Amino acid sequence: MTISRTAAPGNGVVRYASIGGLELEAGGYLPEVTLGYETWGTLNADGSNAVLIEHALTGSTHVTRGDSDEPGWWEQLAGPGAPVDTDRFFVVSINIVGGCYGSTGPSSVAPDGKPWGSRFPLVTLRDTTAAEARLADQLGIPSWYAVLGGSMGGARALEWAVTYPERVQRCAVISIGAASTAEQIAFAQAQTLAIRQDSNFNDGDYYGGPLPEDGLALARRIAHITYRSAEEFHGRFGRSAQHPESPFQAAALGERGRYQVESYLDHQGKKLVRRFDANSYIAITDALMSHDVCRGRGSLNEALGRATARFFVAAVDSDRLYFPSQSRELADALPGDVDVHVIEAPIGHDGFLTEIGQLGVQLRKTFLV
Incomplete structure (x- = not known):
């Protein structure tokens, strides 16, 4: 599947791309991988206005409404006039490999005509990043203007910035740390x-x-x-x-x-x-349990030292799943002087979804510029 780099494949409509076979970090292999994805806005001629928004654990690709009647799960963040302005940016959201919103997963049909089921291999966040990089190639995106995500989406964004530093100009990591802890x-x-x-x-x-x-x-x-x-x-x-x-x-x-x-x-x-x-x-x-940006890359400072993106780190003050201290540890280890922006919300971890609007001004003034 090849897509013109100037095309607008549809605003908020699920599309599918075949990216070929995928060798997996843990030793498995998926012979033919499909990625479900949605886009909003129009990719410019040199592919420089693309923004990738990564969904969390059970999220879908439907970040914002677009041409669909269904509201998205991050309307405060993305859409016409929003911080991630779909009138300015070409916004992409990709269903993670292993998911059930369009990408190859355990319920997908294997080469023998039966669902993968128990035979589906272990897929790590690095594997999903490699798959997404192939889709970016097909879409004509040499590097992302920004990659953003919260919770598992933040882990995916961080993996992008460290695995493909030359392809990520800005990276927002919200409500997650550098690795999944023993408690998580x-x-x-x-x-x-x-x-x-x-x-x-x-x-x-x-x-x-x-x-x-x-x-x-x-x-x-x-x-x-x-x-x-x-x-x-x-x-x-x-x-x-x-x-x-x-x-x-x-x-x-x-x-x-x-x-x-x-x-x-x-x-x-x-x-x-x-x-x-x-x-x-x-x-x-x-896949989320596998999250460890340091695996095979040395210390935390050494691993994060690979990244060249401008970082935006944020946490929810009442989060008891991914503690704000993990975001501070991440920010302290990143190259340069990186602040931790705080979402004040009594709700807990889900505040990264419901209260992301609190960070709108910071995102516009210090990140998406």
Whole structure:
């Protein structure tokens, strides 16, 4: 698939590109990889106005509305007149390899005509970056004006800046550090284990049969607790019961009603089950667990010393999944004098999505110039 470098392939409409076979860092191989992606705006003649926005763990490519009626997940950041102005920039968002929004993943058909399922190989964030670089080549983008992302998207942006320093002019890393910590890996393991222990999981080969929905919903509950803060839960739910249920009036444990916070987590689990593949959740979570910008590159300063981009680092003050201290450690190790911009939000980690508008002025004045 070859795309004209001056073409505007569609604003907010999913497209697909074949990038060939992909040798993987862990030793596996994907013989034919497809990437789902969306674009907004028009690429200029020399391909110098391209901005890559990387989605987080279960995010899609749909960053902003464009020609679609569906709102995007980062409308405060990207769109006409937004900090990442789609009237000025050619904005690209790519579904990660292993995902289920258009890119090759466990539910995709393998060469033998069956879904990959349990045979899908381990894909790291470096592998996904290599795949995205091929798509950038096809789109006629020699280097990105900027690469931005939050949470896992921030890890992907950082990997871009270190792996391909000559192709990244600016890099925004929001709400994540230089590597996944032991605690973050522990939270991730609990989530993937919840899916694997679902009676319908069938070692990952459940396609065509009952889906491991209970396990996926439980994984989402575990994750969502880390995405929100204790203050958010207390202020929003407290110890209130889910009306008209009661946690205190039951002859047996299995008959008791729920607290409001339990009902909220149930709702979050059900929402994800309707839109996401359980194997993809495992594959992408494993990719995030692999996040370590230092792997094979020496110390943190040595690894980050490869990068030549102008950096923008930000954190959410109430984040209890990726602590602001990790962002400060990252900023301190980057070449030059890099500040940590702070999103003030009691909500917790998800503040990088809901409150990104707080950084609009800084992004315009110090980053996207």
